[in-house]
Amino acid sequence: MSVKSIACSPVRHERSLFAAVAAVTLLTGVGAGLSGMLLALLLHGIQHLAYGYSVDHLISAESFLQGVTGASPERRVLVLTICGLVAGLGWWALYRLGRPLVSIRQAVKSGDPQMPLTSTTVHALLQIITVALGSPLGREVAPREIGSALAGWLSRRAGLPVAQSRIMVACGAGAGLAAVYNVPLGGAVFVLEVLLGTFGWPALVPAIVTASIAARVAQLGLGNEHQYLVPAMSVSAPLVAWAIVCGPVFGATAWCFTELMKRSRAAAPKDWRLPVLSLLNFAIIGVLAMHFPQLLGNGKGTAGLAFDGGLTISLAAMLLVLKVVITASSLRAGAEGGLLTPGLANGALLAIVLGGLWSVFWPGASLGAFAVVGATAFLAASMQMPITAVVLVFEFTRVSQDFLIPVLLAVAGSLLAFQACVKWVPALQPGFGFDWSGASEVR
The missing domain is CATH 1.10.3080.10 (Clc chloride channel)
Known part of the structure; x- marks a missing residue:
């Protein structure tokens, strides 16, 4: 050669x-x-x-x-x-x-x-x-x-x-x-x-x-459609202050959510019990849906209602509890699926509750604005992807870039609280630990 x-x-x-x-x-x-x-x-x-x-x-x-x-x-x-x-x-x-x-x-x-x-x-x-x-x-x-x-x-x-x-x-x-x-x-x-x-x-x-x-x-x-059609919203001092105060709350609740989902998925059967538990689980969800049709599906409709300000505080609280329960029960029964949209919906519902209570003492922000900020903070912590969560929510909703300030503040507080739970909760409650490497459950 x-x-x-x-x-x-x-x-x-x-x-x-x-x-x-x-x-x-x-x-x-x-x-x-x-x-x-x-x-x-x-x-x-x-x-x-x-x-x-x-x-x-x-x-x-x-x-x-x-x-x-x-x-x-x-x-x-x-x-x-x-x-x-x-x-x-x-x-x-x-x-x-x-x-x-x-x-x-x-x-x-x-x-x-x-x-x-x-x-x-x-x-x-x-x-x-x-x-x-x-x-x-x-x-x-x-x-x-x-x-x-x-x-x-x-x-x-x-x-x-x-x-x-x-x-x-x-x-x-x-x-x-x-x-x-x-x-x-x-x-x-x-x-x-x-x-x-x-x-x-x-x-x-x-x-x-x-x-x-x-x-x-x-x-x-x-088609070239947005995932969520949200009304025009503005950033205000009450919203920014709420993002700082409540950001850690979203991180702590996100840790609880991911721990519950991880344990539910790990306990799911793969033998003859799977069809039995699955049938029972979804039949119960169907009965609940007779009164709460918002429960059905991956949470996109519920999140859309939250972003649009179409939920009351009491209804948001009820849907939040039920959504977490049926998501965990579905994983426990052996069903499979993602936690991105359910996490987004849970964050939005929690934000409606916390934002509504905040507005009693300091009005000036819409419930939809609270939902956008809270959904991002919850998703960022629960999936351990802060940058991705911010980008996704802004692409989902097309909200103004002015929302970056409250969103980033809430995300920062949420991540710090999540890390605190990872570090300290196992020490306080042996056996209730969390595997950091599996937080995002990327399948």
């Missing part, structure tokens, strides 16, 4: 690797966008059929809450009973017959970052179907898992090194999140802050590109 060919080999190898990474990045973005769009359309379609509301509202952000409220109480019980059957039998069969599931976090850290395509797809579809039928868990994990599984498969086909494959698997998750919620920046930041823990260029560029492509592709079928 000539000296010239030896010198050119590394250059050719770098060019070939760059071309492979570029191709995988492009295909991951397109694939995650298409899968996210199809999953969202499937979700809306099942909701329409299950609760019988107008097909004209399939894409409407608030149609599910309207459809559930308009359905008869008996129909809610029936649909939730069906949800329990689907969840129980579906996950029991998957655990019994399918290949072992690999979470996104496990794949990103693995020496072979692959996720079983068939099992992952079934797992994702079960989440979408049950959330559409009324499960209180989040739907955001499903498109993330599909995006990651696709990215891992593409990386292997392209012969990418392990390090680059891990980055692409993480980017697939962020692209799926960006597609289903129309949050390109939030999807990219989620990859960098939560999954990879770096903002370096090798991760930054593919994260931004895949999330942007996925969001744009998904818009072709879902």
